[in-house]
Amino acid sequence: MTQLWSFPGGIHPAENKHQSTSRPIRPATLPERLVLPLQQHIGEPAEPVVEPGDQVLKGQKIADVMAGIGVPVHAPTSGTIAGIERLPVPHPSGMADWCIVLEPDGNDTWCELSPVADYHSLDREAVLERIRQAGISGMGGAGFPTNVKLQPPRDRKVSTLILNGAECEPYITADDMTMRERANEIQKGLKIMAWILRPERCVVAIEDNKPEAIEAMRKATEGTHTEVVVIATRYPSGGEKQLIQILTGMEVPSGGIPADIGVICQNVGTAVAVSRAVFRGEPLISRVTTVTGDGVSEPGNFDTLIGTPISHLLTLAGFDPERINRLILGGPMMGYTLEDTAVPVVKTTNCVIAATEPELSTPPPEQPCIRCGMCAEACPMELLPQQLFWHAKARDFDRAEHLNLFDCIECGVCSYVCPSSIPLVQYYRYAKGEIRTQQAEQLKADRARVRFEARQARLEREQEEKEQRRQERARAAAEAQQRKQAEAEKPVADGDAKDERSARTAMVQQALDRKKAGAGTAAKAATTAEASAEKPDIGALEKQLNQARGKLETMESMLEEARVAEADNVEKLERAVAKNVDRVKRAEEALTEARQQLETEAGE
Amino acid sequence: MSLVQQSSPHAHRARSTSQVMLIVMLATLPGLLAQTLFFGWGNLINVVWCVLLALGAEATMLMLRGKPVSFFLKDNTAAVTGLLLGLSLPQFTPWWVSAVAVISAIVLAKQLYGGLGANPFNPAMVGYALVLVAFPVAMTTNWAEAAMLANAPGFGETLNIIFAGQQTAVDAYTMATPLDEYKHKIASHTAQEVLQHPTFGAGVARGWEWVNGAFLLGGLALVALRIITWHIPVSLLAGLALMSLAFGANEDVYTPLSLHLLAGGTMLGAFFIATDPVSAATSHQGKLIYGACIGVLIYTIRSWGNYPDAVAFSVLLMNFAVPFIDHYTPPRTYGHHKPRRGIPGKTG
Numbered sequence: 043m044t045q046l047w048s049f050p051g052g053i054h055p056a057e058n059k060h061q062s063t064s065r066p067i068r069p070a071t072l073p074e075r076l077v078l079p080l081q082q083h084i085g086e087p088a089e090p091v092v093e094p095g096d097q098v099l100k101g102q103k104i105a106d107v108m109a110g111i112g113v114p115v116h117a118p119t120s121g122t123i124a125g126i127e128r129l130p131v132p133h134p135s136g137m138a139d140w141c142i143v144l145e146p147d148g149n150d151t152w153c154e155l156s157p158v159a160d161y162h163s164l165d166r167e168a169v170l171e172r173i174r175q176a177g178i179s180g181m182g183g184a185g186f187p188t189n190v191k192l193q194p195p196r197d198r199k200v201s202t203l204i205l206n207g208a209e210c211e212p213y214i215t216a217d218d219m220t221m222r223e224r225a226n227e228i229q230k231g232l233k234i235m236a237w238i239l240r241p242e243r244c245v246v247a248i249e250d251n252k253p254e255a256i257e258a259m260r261k262a263t264e265g266t267h268t269e270v271v272v273i274a275t276r277y278p279s280g281g282e283k284q285l286i287q288i289l290t291g292m293e294v295p296s297g298g299i300p301a302d303i304g305v306i307c308q309n310v311g312t313a314v315a316v317s318r319a320v321f322r323g324e325p326l327i328s329r330v331t332t333v334t335g336d337g338v339s340e341p342g343n344f345d346t347l348i349g350t351p352i353s354h355l356l357t358l359a360g361f362d363p364e365r366i367n368r369l370i371l372g373g374p375m376m377g378y379t380l381e382d383t384a385v386p387v388v389k390t391t392n393c394v395i396a397a398t399e400p401e402l403s404t405p406p407p408e409q410p411c412i413r414c415g416m417c418a419e420a421c422p423m424e425l426l427p428q429q430l431f432w433h434a435k436a437r438d439f440d441r442a443e444h445l446n447l448f449d450c451i452e453c454g455v456c457s458y459v460c461p462s463s464i465p466l467v468q469y470y471r472y473a474k475g476e477i478r479t480q481q482a483e484q485l486k487a488d489r490a491r492v493r494f495e496a497r498q499a500r501l502e503r504e505q506e507e508k509e510q511r512r513q514e515r516a517r518a519a520a521e522a523q524q525r526k527q528a529e530a531e532k533p534v535a536d537g538d539a540k541d542e543r544s545a546r547t548a549m550v551q552q553a554l555d556r557k558k559a560g561a562g563t564a565a566k567a568a569t570t571a572e573a574s575a576e577k578p579d580i581g582a583l584e585k586q587l588n589q590a591r592g593k594l595e596t597m598e599s600m601l602e603e604a605r606v607a608e609a610d611n612v613e614k615l616e617r618a619v620a621k622n623v624d625r626v627k628r629a630e631e632a633l634t635e636a637r638q639q640l641e642t643e644a645g646e
Numbered sequence: 647m648s649l650v651q652q653s654s655p656h657a658h659r660a661r662s663t664s665q666v667m668l669i670v671m672l673a674t675l676p677g678l679l680a681q682t683l684f685f686g687w688g689n690l691i692n693v694v695w696c697v698l699l700a701l702g703a704e705a706t707m708l709m710l711r712g713k714p715v716s717f718f719l720k721d722n723t724a725a726v727t728g729l730l731l732g733l734s735l736p737q738f739t740p741w742w743v744s745a746v747a748v749i750s751a752i753v754l755a756k757q758l759y760g761g762l763g764a765n766p767f768n769p770a771m772v773g774y775a776l777v778l779v780a781f782p783v784a785m786t787t788n789w790a791e792a793a794m795l796a797n798a799p800g801f802g803e804t805l806n807i808i809f810a811g812q813q814t815a816v817d818a819y820t821m822a823t824p825l826d827e828y829k830h831k832i833a834s835h836t837a838q839e840v841l842q843h844p845t846f847g848a849g850v851a852r853g854w855e856w857v858n859g860a861f862l863l864g865g866l867a868l869v870a871l872r873i874i875t876w877h878i879p880v881s882l883l884a885g886l887a888l889m890s891l892a893f894g895a896n897e898d899v900y901t902p903l904s905l906h907l908l909a910g911g912t913m914l915g916a917f918f919i920a921t922d923p924v925s926a927a928t929s930h931q932g933k934l935i936y937g938a939c940i941g942v943l944i945y946t947i948r949s950w951g952n953y954p955d956a957v958a959f960s961v962l963l964m965n966f967a968v969p970f971i972d973h974y975t976p977p978r979t980y981g982h983h984k985p986r987r988g989i990p991g992k993t994g
Contacts, residue, residue, distance in 0.1 A: 049980075055657050134653075212657060283980060296981035368650040374657040381649060395656075402656045409663055409721060410763035414923040419875065423980040426928065429972070444990035446979040454655030461663040462763075468653045 044245075044271050047291040049284045051420045052276040053455050055212050055375065057251060062215045062334040065342035067223055070358055075124060076144040076349030077386040078104065078115050079131045083179035084186045085111035090142055096123045099153035101325050103175075104142055113177045113187045118327035118347035121146040132371050132385045134378040141386070144349065155323035166238050169320065176319030177326045177389075182206060182217075182309030183372075185390040188316065191308070192238050194301035201304035202290055203241040205232055205313055207248040207255060208273060208280030211373030214393040216330045217310050219343040221248065221255035224314050225262035231313030232268060234320055239306060244268040245289055246310070251275040277375060278453040282307045284422050296449050311392075331387055333359040337366035337396030346387045352394055353383035359396075367399040374402055375454040409462035417456035417466060423449050427456035431466050434473035439480070442473050450474075491611035491618070493600015498612050499619020500598035501605070518549050580636055587629035594622040667722030669873055671729055673864035674918060678733060680860035684853030685790040686798040686819070688737025691808055692744055693729055699748040700728030707757035723762050727751050730770040730918060734911060734958075735777075737790035738820060741809045743781050747773035767965045768925045771958040778958065786954075791821035791845065792853030824851035824909040826954035828901045837897035851909035858913040865917025877933035878926060878940075879916040885941020886912065893949070900949060912944070915957035925965045932968075932975035940964050 081087035088105035098104055098117040106114040124143040131139045161169050174189040194200060205228070209217040221228060228246075236244050246263065248256050250272045259270045273279055273288050283294050285307065292303045300307055311329060318324045327348055334341035339360030346355060352371070353361075370377040371385075372393055395402075417427035426445055433442035447470060456466040601615040681689040704724035708715045731747050751773030759765040778785045790798070799807065799819055822830070824845050831840040840846075849855050868874045886906055894900030906912065911919075920926065920940050927936035940960045947956030978985040 053659070055659070287980070293981045296979070298981070366649070368652060368656065370656055372654075375655045377654055377656065379649065379651045379653075379656075381651065397656070403658075404650060404652070405658050406662065407717070410761065412663055412723070412763045412924050413926070413928060414663075414666065415875070415928050416872075418928060418977075419872070424977040425979055426976055428928065429976075440990045444986055445976065446982065446986065449979050449981060452654070458655050458657060459659050459661075461661055461666050463658065463662065465653060467655065471653070 044269055044289075045291075046271070046273060047288055049279070049287045049422050050424050051422045051455060052278065052284075053420055053458055054275070055277055055458060057275075058213045058334070058374075059215050059218065059251070061341040062213070062332050062343060063218060063254075065340070067219050067330055067343045067345050068358075070344040070346040070350055070355060072119060072146050072148065072150070072347070073350050073354040074145070075351075076118055076121075076146065076347060077129055077351065077384075078118070078142045078144060078349040079129075079386065079388055080105050080115060080140045080142065081112075081131075082115065082185060082348070082388040082390065083113050084184055085113075085190075087140065088112060088115050090126050092123050092142070094123050094125050097121075097147075098123060098144065099151050101155060101327060102153045103177075103325070104144075111187055111190055113174055113179050113189070114325075115142070115348075116177050116325040116327050117144055118349055119144070119146045120149050120151040130382045130385050132380075132388055132391060136381040157323035158320050161234060161237070161320050169234065169238060173316055173319055176315065176324070178312060178315045178319060179326075179389055180309055181311035181315065181329060181389060181392070183376075183390060183392070185388075188308070188312055191301075191306060192235060194239070194306065198301050199304055200239045200241040200301070200306055202243045202245060202306070203232070203236055203239055204285060204289060204305060204307045205244070205246040205310055206280060206282070206285055206307055207246055207252075207259070207310045208285055209252070210249060210275070210277045210280035211375050211377075211393075212277075213334050213395050214332050214373050215334075216332045216343055216392045218252045218255050219332075220310055220314060220330050221252070222258050225255075225258040227317045228259070228310050228313045229262040229266070229268065230321065231315070231317035232308075233266075234316050235306075235308060235313065236268075241306070246270045247273055247285055247289055249273055249275040249279060278422055278451070278455065281422065281451055281453060283451065296446070326389060329387070329389060329391070331355065331391050332393040333396070334393065335366070335370075335396040336398040336401045337362055337369075346391075348389060349386045351384050351386055352380065355387065355394060356383060356396060361396060365398050366396045367404075368397050368402060370395040370397060370402075375458070376452065405463045405465070408464050411462055411464060414461060416459045416461065420455045420459045422453060422455060423451060425450060427466050430473070431464060431469050434469040437476070439473055439477050443477060447473055447477070487611070489600070490604055490607075491614045492597055493602070493615060494604025494612045495601050495615020495618030495620075496594070496597025496599060496622070497601020497603060497605045497619070498616025499594075499623055500601055502616065502620070503623065514552060515549070518552060522549075580633070580640065583629065583633045583636055587626065587633055590622065590626045590629045594619065594626055597622055662721075664720050664722045666873055667726050669871060670726055670868065670918065671722070673868050673873075674729060674733060674861070674914075676860035676864045677857055677914060680853075680857040681733070681737075684792040684856060685737050687801045687804040688739075688790050688808070689733060691801075691804055692735050692737070692739060693732030695741060695808075696732035696735075696744055696748050697725050697728035699745055700724045700731075700752050703749050703752035704757070707753055708761075711757065711761070713761065718762065721762060724752060724756075727756070727770045727773075730914075731773055733914060734770070734774055734919075736785060736788035738788035738804070738807050740784055740788075740811060743777050743784045744808075746780070747777045749773075750776050763924055765924055766968070768919060768922045768961050770922075771919060771961045771965075774958040775962055778953070786822070786826065787820060789820055789823050791819060792847065821845055823954060824854055824905060825901065825948065828905060828909075829948070829954055832899065832901070837902070850904045854910070855908040858908040861913035861917060865913060868917060868921075874917070874921040874923075875930070875933065877930055878921050878937035881934045881937030882916045882920055882941040882944075883907065883912070885938035886945050887941075889942050889945035889949075893945075906945065906948070910948070910955040911957045915940075915944070915961065919957060920961050920964075925961075925968065927968050927971045927975065929972070929975045929977050931977070932971045935971055935975065936964055936968065939967065 086107050088107045090105045092104045099120045100117060102117045103114045104117050122145045124145045126142050128138040129141045170189045170192055178188040179185040180188060207217050207221050244267060246259050256272055263270055278284055279288060286300055286305050287293055294300050295302055315326045328345055330343050331346045332343050333355050341359060344355055369380045371380055411428055413428055421427055429445050430442050430447055450470050452467050454467050460466060597619045601619055604612055604615050701724055705715050705719060708718050728748055735744055751769040755767050755769035755772035756765045827843055827845050828840055865879060869876050887903055890903040890906050927933050943960035943963055944956045947953055947959055973989055974987045976985045
């Protein structure tokens with residue numbers, strides 16, 4: 043018996059899972075058009091590699107991420123690229139984003155695939171690249187690129203690989219049905235991931251309300267080292283942090299990732315995708331999505347092509363638009379409402395709930411908080427939800443942050459139990475958003491200030507230099523005048539003309555000297571750079587000076603910009619530049635001193 | 647098809663504040679029943695009178711403050727305040743004393759601070775403490791006596807005593823409470839002599855032990871239903887018991903522990919009054935400190951203070967400390983090494 047730990051709080055909401063588990067996974071029919079958002083994962087959006095009008099085959103790459111973290115997008119069926127346009131995508135805000143629109147030709151012709159029968163013969167890097175090329179990102183929720191997750195920092199030993207089959211949210215049964223029907227593929231995918239990560243333990247965690255899935259996974263993993271661990275049904279046991287706590291007793295450090303404590307979590311759907319990417323060579327172009335709720339007559343799970351409009355899925359499930367009150371993408375605890383049924387199924391779309399009013403009713407109006415503390419009792423992160431709520435409402439964001447606002451996983455447990463019907467999670471989202479905005483603005487203001495101060499300092503310096511030149515000219519003129527007078531006293535006939543010429547030469551000479559002095563420092567810098575190869579002391583000083591000079595330059599340019607924009611932080615920027623001028627001077631002094639010292643040493 | 651746009655979560659547990667308060671009220675029924683059985687109709691009449699007054703005062707204040715009256719009245723919190731006062735006041739308390747207690751509880755302690763959820767002090771206890779200080783005679787001479795149950799006044803007579811002020815008749819049915827009796831007699835008598843008094847009866851304290859037992863039962867039901875957590879009642883009783891064991895083990899000098907637990911307002915206070923969420927500490931650790939301190943204060947005031955019982959004063963004193971306790975007892979959040987105590991910007 044595997045040792046299990048517990049997590050604090052949690053709730054037991056009505057499960058409502060039976061509606062969608064009575065039918066096997068059905069293949070969804072081909073819709074009239076597929077809409078493929080370029081960003082379905084966390085990271086950089088993919089860029090199209092096809093043009094409108096192009097003919098594509100099923101499984102063909104149509105967009106890829108050239109730089110940064112991200113995975114490609116593939117054509118889920120063969121057809122014609124009808125366009126690349128901004129269309130509504132699944133997002134809480136109902137926003138539009140760039141999508142590739144594909145009109146299926148109905149033939150469903152595969153492109154050429156390159157399956158691998160024995161992945162052991164490949165490098166681990168090659169398999170990881172294969173997983174990336176298959177466009178696989180986490181299918182449980184966030185959609186983090188799987189290949190990145192499978193490459194934890196080298197200094198971190200992976201002790202546990204967890205396959206998350208908890209599926210703790212009510213209504214959703216996509217993972218449950220996947221485990222029931224595709225247990226062998228899950229096990230194969232898990233084996234590949236385990237081969238890449240070499241963990242000490244492989245665990246498949248399933249909540250005890252899924253006996254069929256448990257049975258299927260036990261059968262599939264028989265005779266292997268994989269443990270099928272049955273955990274108590276309690277929301278949010280499937281939350282990554284909570285599941286890790288249940289299975290290992292460890293906590294993911296605040297602000298860290300599971301790999302920091304040697305744990306990697308993957309979704310069961312992701313395991314199927316990995317298995318298909320390797321053994322069949324197929325990219326991720328479909329997923330299992332639950333369509334449920336009282337608003338559909340035939341709830342169940344559909345093997346759905348990525349890009350299928352939600353409206354198409356709803357029609358397949360016997361959708362009655364008259365009855366429904368809200369349409370939810372995801373589960374009833376963390377999902378978000380849809381405004382538009384045209385949005386497509388993406389790689390992370392695990393559930394669509396067509397809910398009627400009695401099913402998920404509109405909450406009563408918010409009442410005052412009576413500090414009953416039920417939220418704190420239920421919070422799995424051991425936060426103080428009511429205090430966070432007061433501070434968020436009072437816009438006292440410092441205190442909210444002090445009480446670890448950013449550790450909130452937005453699981454919705456607090457709002458669920460709140461007898462005063464306060465939409466707590468919404469207050470936290472608001473506070474987080476405000477804090478992020480403030481931080482961004484602060485950063486911008488800081489940058490502007492630095493730029494401004496630099497410009498101010500540069501202008502001051504220019505003024506000083508001008509003044510200096512003016513004085514030098516005046517001095518030269520005065521000297522010339524003196525000389526002229528002295529020569530005039532001498533009995534030379536053409537003295538005046540000569541004098542004038544000599545004065546001019548003197549000025550030119552001075553100007554030349556100044557220029558030479560400038561060039562001299564540059565030359566010296568070059569020579570000392572060579573010298574510094576042997577003398578690390580000088581090298582460091584030199585570097586310091588260069589850095590200080592570079593900083594001064596950027597600051598000056600910033601200051602200039604700020605002046606041009608008439609920003610109100612000109613003064614501060616000026617001060618900063620002055621400070622940097624000092625710094626450069628000090629660095630130069632230190633450098634000359636060190637050099638002299640070296641020279642005297644060499645002389646001795 | 648018109649779609650509702652709502653942020654998550656979409657599912658909610660169907661237990662509203664008004665239901666929570668209703669459950670609290672139901673949980674006091676065993677105690678009220680025991681009070682009525684052993685001490686006559688007084689408490690029941692007080693409860694009805696106080697609840698009506700509380701609702702009236704709340705409605706008036708809500709109207710004056712321009713708040714939706716029925717929306718807030720339906721939360722049942724005013725009714726709970728009235729109920730708790732009705733259960734705590736002496737059985738034959740004149741109607742106007744109850745009225746002063748209830749009205750000051752609702753108007754001063756609750757609505758003037760901003761209404762539900764905004765009061766730093768337990769409203770019922772503010773009302774109780776006020777009348778205890780303002781009308782000490784009325785608050786000490788009107789306790790019904792379980793020993794007189796055989797010839798206790800009937801319903802009509804009790805109404806007369808409370809509302810028509812037949813205070814001359816009341817002396818026949820009242821006596822000092824067991825805590826009062828013990829505290830004042832023990833100075834000059836032995837424990838055995840003191841306990842001869844009929845107010846103690848054959849058990850710990852005639853009638854009172856049943857009332858306290860019944861409130862304990864109701865309180866345990868609240869814990870089982872997760873309306874309250876065990877922290878405050880347990881730490882309160884533990885604080886009281888530890889003080890009694892540490893300082894008052896000698897029964898010939900100090901009131902024994904059994905009387906402390908079963909003779910006064912201890913169980914009502916521990917499970918129904920100190921647990922008022924609005925004015926209590928919030929985290930588990932905070933609740934333990936808060937409850938234990940109330941227990942210690944109850945013992946301290948009962949033993950070395952002027953008042954025979956001390957639940958109201960102890961609760962109010964600890965209400966003062968709640969913001970402080972809350973700042974220094976946050977739980978350790980998942981993924982953090984230690985809790986973040988104190989106030990941002992300050993040390994801690």
